[in-house]
Amino acid sequence: MNAPSSAQDADPTLEGVVTRSTGSWYHVQVGDRIVRSRIRGKFRLTRQDVTNPVAVGDRVSLRVNDEDGTGLILDIHDRTTxxxxxxxxxxxxxxxxxxxxxxxxxxxxxxxxxxxxxxxxxxxxxxxxxxxxxxxxxxxxxxxxxxxxxxxxxxxxxxxxxxxxxxxxxxxxxxxxxxxxxxxxxxxxxxxxxxxxxxxxxxxxxxxxxxxxxxxxxxxxxxxxxxxxxxxxxxxxxxxxxxxxTPGIREFGVRQVHPKDLAHFFPEMISYVNECKFPDCTHDHEPGCAIQAAVDRGEVHPARYDSYLRILESLQEEEEKRF
Ligand SMILES: Nc1nc2c(ncn2[C@@H]2O[C@H](COP(=O)(O)OP(=O)(O)OP(=O)(O)O)[C@@H](O)[C@H]2O)c(=O)[nH]1
Ligand SMILES: [Mg+2]
Ligand SMILES: [Zn+2]
Structure with missing residues (x-):
């Protein structure tokens, strides 16, 4: 807990944005300067499902060590995206x-x-x-x-x-x-x-x-x-x-999507999803699929449909691994 500060003591907590992260050190832009900072251990411990608890773009509160000028990130503000x-x-x-x-x-x-x-x-x-x-x-x-x-x-x-x-x-x-x-x-x-x-x-x-x-x-x-x-x-x-x-990406794996929702993220497919014969249609093999019909009519680009199928497959594999 912070000691109560007297009226003369300004609050030493600063606000900044993370401009670079190398794993153990973070660069935080505070006004016009960059403060090399570390994070509190608790962020690592509480977020085990994330490889990096603090990311570039994060807005943070930090305190600067007077002796060596390095910062300690105390808090990460809620992310908009x-x-x-x-x-x-x-x-x-x-x-x-x-x-x-x-x-x-x-x-x-x-x-x-x-x-x-x-x-x-x-x-x-x-x-x-x-x-x-x-x-x-x-x-x-x-x-x-x-x-x-x-x-x-x-x-x-x-x-x-x-x-x-x-x-x-x-x-x-x-x-x-x-x-x-x-x-x-x-x-x-x-x-x-x-x-x-x-x-x-x-x-x-x-x-x-x-x-x-x-x-x-x-x-x-x-x-x-x-x-x-x-x-x-x-x-x-x-x-x-x-x-x-950002660094070049070799492979990009989609996350956070349930396979049955995937078509909602392909704008050209949205209007068809409720027209399939089966309400739980995955649009890859089912008869009476409105999306497959739209591909056949040339209303959905075959390369986009192919991408849909490949992402669907990877999401289904992830689902299976979970059980
Ligand atoms: N001919 C041509 N070459 C380009 C163009 N833009 C970039 N390059 C060249 O492409 C090569 C790679 O450029 P970078 O800017 O390093 O590529 P990057 O996407 O940042 O790559 P990573 O940092 O490895 O992810 C360099 O040799 C550039 O000169 C362009 O418009 N035309
Ligand atoms: Mg580059
Ligand atoms: Zn379908």
Whole structure:
């Protein structure tokens, strides 16, 4: 308990936002300065289902040690939103909070090196929808687009635009097409996520050249990035707002969804779910399924339906493991 403070003693508790987390140390922005901080042990003990009790974006109360200037995080404020994924490793039911309190999630893809991955986009769109975070899609490296790819990229673009998601083609490296994104980022707390090498950190440098965020190479032989960004980091934008740069994700596992609710997170499927013959239809094999019929009629994109089936399967496997 705190000792009662006299009138001369100002309350030494400060408020800040976590800009970086390395596991044991957290960077907390307090006004204009960054305080290197630790957390109280109790957060680790009470949240065993989460790999990281404090995430980038969290608003916290902290106290600063006068002697060495380090902070101790005393309290984490309630989150408005969070974007989490299944933690990698043996305990697949564990949650890893990628970022807290974001208003907007941008899913980054590149036309080449690495190639577009619609299944990845669909899993992240579901995760964002589950957490009620509006999402958009960025198609980067437009300068690498070849004639053979043009139709596929256009199909990809239209697929998501038709569903109502903002889709922004750009070339982060050359600073092309970034103005529309800047308008979307202004005064918002946003996160950019995507596979390694798609250009997330390059995007930060394009919109805020002073940041000088480290970027890495993409292997020509494997088309994979080299996981240059190793920790999520929140950057302040000079035109207002924050953008969180995140490490490239190898695999994104959807959590927190009951298999029977999954179709509700595919906007184009919602209107059909109550028209299936069986009320507990999983939309993967049942006769009289309105969603399968919509796929056959071309009203639901087959790639989206395929993503639905793959996520459904992984959620059903998780369910089985629980019993
Ligand atoms: N041609 C081209 N290359 C780009 C573009 N944007 C980024 N790159 C290159 O792609 C490579 C990877 O860029 P990064 O910004 O490090 O990618 P990242 O998404 O942050 O990757 P991780 O931190 O590993 O997750 C670098 O060599 C960049 O120069 C672009 O618009 N066009
Ligand atoms: Mg990066
Ligand atoms: Zn059905």
């Amino acid at each position: 969070k974007l989490s994924r299944r933690a990698s490793g043996h305990r697949t039911d564990e949650e890893h909070v990628m970022v807290a309190n974001v208003d907007r999630a941008w899913i980054m893809q590149s036309v080449r090196l690495p190639a577009l991955n619609a299944a990845f986009v669909d899993r992240l769109l579901v995760a964002a929808a589950v957490n009620e975070i509006p999402a958009g899609v960025i198609i980067n490296k437009m300068d690498l687009l070849t004639d053979e790819q043009r139709t596929a990229v256009m199909d990809f673009h239209l697929r998501y635009a038709d569903l109502g998601y903002p889709v922004l083609p750009m070339s982060a490296l050359h600073g092309k097409g970034i103005e529309p994104l800047k308008a979307e980022l202004q005064d918002q707390m946003s996160v950019v996520t995507g596979p390694s090498g798609t250009g997330k950190s390059s995007l930060l440098n394009a919109i805020e050249p002073g940041l000088d965020v480290e970027t890495g190479e993409v292997s020509e032989s494997t088309s994979k990035g080299t996981h240059t960004t190793t920790h999520a980091e929140l950057h302040s934008l000079s035109f207002g707002g924050y953008l969180v740069d």
